Amino acid sequence: MLLPIITPLTPADLDEIMVLERRCFRDPWTRRMYLVDMTENELATYLVVRRTVEDEKRKTKNENGEARAARSKNLQSEIRNPKSEILAYGGFWLMADEAHIATVASHPDWRGCGLGEWLTVALLEAAIARGARLATLEVRAGNTPAQQLYRKLGFEVEGVRAHYYRDGEDGLIMTTPPLADPVMQARLAAARADARARLEKCLSLTRESSL
Ligand SMILES: CC(C)(COP(=O)(O)OP(=O)(O)OC[C@H]1O[C@@H](n2cnc3c(N)ncnc32)[C@H](O)[C@@H]1OP(=O)(O)O)[C@@H](O)C(=O)NCCC(=O)NCCS
Numbered sequence: 001m002l003l004p005i006i007t008p009l010t011p012a013d014l015d016e017i018m019v020l021e022r023r024c025f026r027d028p029w030t031r032r033m034y035l036v037d038m039t040e041n042e043l044a045t046y047l048v049v050r051r052t053v054e055d056e057k058r059k060t061k062n063e064n065g066e067a068r069a070a071r072s073k074n075l076q077s078e079i080r081n082p083k084s085e086i087l088a089y090g091g092f093w094l095m096a097d098e099a100h101i102a103t104v105a106s107h108p109d110w111r112g113c114g115l116g117e118w119l120t121v122a123l124l125e126a127a128i129a130r131g132a133r134l135a136t137l138e139v140r141a142g143n144t145p146a147q148q149l150y151r152k153l154g155f156e157v158e159g160v161r162a163h164y165y166r167d168g169e170d171g172l173i174m175t176t177p178p179l180a181d182p183v184m185q186a187r188l189a190a191a192r193a194d195a196r197a198r199l200e201k202c203l204s205l206t207r208e209s210s211l
Contacts, residue, residue: 003200004087004115006122009046011035016086017048024105027166037091037102044102045126046091049119088115090123092135099127101137104146114198116149121192124153128179135179138164138171150174154187 009017014031021028037044090104101123106115124135138161139146147157155174164171177184 004049004051009048043094048086049088051085088119097133099132099135113202114195118195136175141170
């Protein structure tokens with residue numbers, strides 16, 4: 001199974017991120033914004049979900065000839081970037097005891113596969129590890145997919161920032177209950193499991209269709 005991994009975002013990822021950023025957002029961040037934030041802002045944490053060729057090569061070593069040939073064929077057709085492929089990325093700023101989710105995006109070709117959910121759970125877990133008590137964010141009033149994702153993870157609308165975005169669209173402020181709350185913890189665990197199962201299914205469907 002081609003399972004992605006979650007790792008910190010590095011400056012070497014920025015070429016890939018810039019391509020995705022322009023596809024995912026109407027008001028994309030610049031490379032410099034990411035670079036400065038990643039390297040100079042101690043309160044920032046950025047994560048990426050990526051597939052690696054190395055993982056596949058390691059698995060291939062332990063398989064018989066037929067399985068290896070099938071995996072290799074699928075691998076060739078699935079992986080467009082020879083080094084890695086970033087499937088989703090996001091980050092937060094730790095402000096006192098609040099994690100402000102700054103950005104979350106999944107690859108347009110891989111939407112609905114659980115990546116946004118898996119990554120956002122990982123961001124919230126990283127925020128808890130850094131001492132966040134709750135998480136908050138702004139989301140475009142018209143961005144239903146993102147709002148649904150955040151609602152699923154326990155965020156609720158707390159207020160509206162009128163004309164928050166450059167094009168005049170309102171921003172909704174969404175906030176979680178305390179992250180350590182047992183109900184919230186159970187919600188995150190369920191979301192992680194759900195996202196992972198959907199991701200596995202998506203990846204195996206991709207594999208079948210490339211046979
Ligand atoms: C928002 C975004 C990150 C969701 O990523 P994704 O990988 O497609 O989401 P997932 O497959 O993990 O779906 C998780 C949940 O999100 C919600 N969701 C995702 N796509 C949705 C859609 N098209 N319509 C309604 N809800 C949707 C659902 O609640 C879904 O769970 P469910 O299927 O059990 O109901 C993605 O649409 C995206 O990158 N959008 C552009 C960037 C962006 O707007 N980021 C948010 C900035 S605040």
